Amino acid sequence: MREGFQRDGNVVAYTTSGEWLSAVTTDPRMRQVLGRDRQRYRDATEPVVRHRFAARLALKYTAAAALGTEAVELDLAYKTGGRPHLRGLRHVDVSLTHTGEFVAVGVSRLGRIGVDAEPLSRALSFDVLLDRVCTPAERAVLQALDVPDRRAAMLRLWTLKESYTKALGQGLRLRFTDFDLSACIERDVPEAHGTGLLAPDGTPAVRGAWGFGTYRALRRWLISVACHAHGPAPGAAAHGIADDRSMALVSGLLSGDPHPSHEGVGPAQGPPQGLKAWGSTGGPRTR
Template identity: 35%
Template sequence: MTPPPPTAPLPLPRHVLGTEHPWQLVRDDFARLRTVFVYSRTDEWSAVADDERRLPLLLGHETARWRRLPATSARRRFVASRALVKHTAGALLGMPPHAVSLSSTSAGAPHLPASPWLRVSLSHTDDLVLAGFSTAGPVGVDVERSDRPLVAAGLPDAFCTADELAFLHDLPPHRRNAWAVRLWTLKEAYTKALGLGMRLPFPAFGFHFPSGRPSLRPPLGRPELQSPTWQFSTHGLYHPHYTASFALAS
């Protein structure tokens, strides 16, 4: 069997500073790798969130959903997520952000119905919003606080494989939680890229780290999920406060 061609490394996530970001940098990343990852803080989209006269133009059919959100913080996070996706997609597609049509799949994942070849994934925690875009294949992203207390709560038993639990146990105690968060975000990113979310039980598949890089141990008995070209990466955002993981099948 001919081995698959070598793949380019996944791009580094790029910090987007709101509407005035130099979008040519994002387009250049995308032109080279057909994939781009971007992130922002909610307050970096304050100019958009505060302009309630023009905001319905950007949100379109989601304006009613925005109005139903009870808390100011939830509203601003919602606006930031839509602004990040629509401004980035607009930069990649060569159209104004308000012209980007954004909807959701039956699984709740973001979808660009007028440009289905441009895959998109979205995640947020606290006031941080993260998105991924690719024409190379299915893409998934996930971000969590690096200090989310997974180990103290006993959660790895619920989402790790036996090999992953052994891996965590062999680590010094002060390093276990950071690696548990890394495993969690990798699993979230992978299942988002598959379009399955948590409908695929997390203990059914795992990750190991030859040479320090994440590598998938796919679900047994699910050959359709065992693509040889999956790529994964993990990065700290606003280091060391957040852990973000990325998945791409090309």
């Protein structure tokens, strides 16, 4: 995961909450990572609430693996409106989504990132949502599809718009009809993140632009990603909001070494098995 994060500047990981919930009761490290959330976790009786704590653990372990530090060293907090962030690490952006037992998280050092997930089986009301969430161009694309394809296309569009507004920190406060992703609707949905994020016109995303991707996970869920990379196009001298040297420094400060070497950043403490991750290129990888 760290190698992909260093190479691509962002990483998205997915898992299921069950193994994390069981690990909390058996692994002392997990209880330590929960920190001040531990008592709230113990007091929670509703499964949906406990799933939220599992999602937070997955985010902390993913960020730790990407940054080359330990999950216990990261302090996860929430901004006004509920957007997660890592306290004290303003150059690292994170996003979190969970639906049922499924959890997906995103971490980026290039710019804003947002992730959203839904079950592939979710049946959205096409007629109801068509006018409420779609621009005229999006409606035209959707209505031109065969009826069996419309539900899947609407689900994809919904998750893409959710991921974009999450990246902006707006959530549902930004009306979905205020921005257009019609060019993203008809793309194939791969089983793995193997093609990289794409611009709305289908070309590879470059720095200074928004990139989008939608992928199947575990054959049951759909993940959409929106990521903005600050800076010029690849090949120019400038870097994103946090380059490799600054990421190495962050890792060193978190681990207690103020002068880390680039190669000397140690591996992060491991999460439960099953956490799968990918960067903006390449297929899924396990930690």
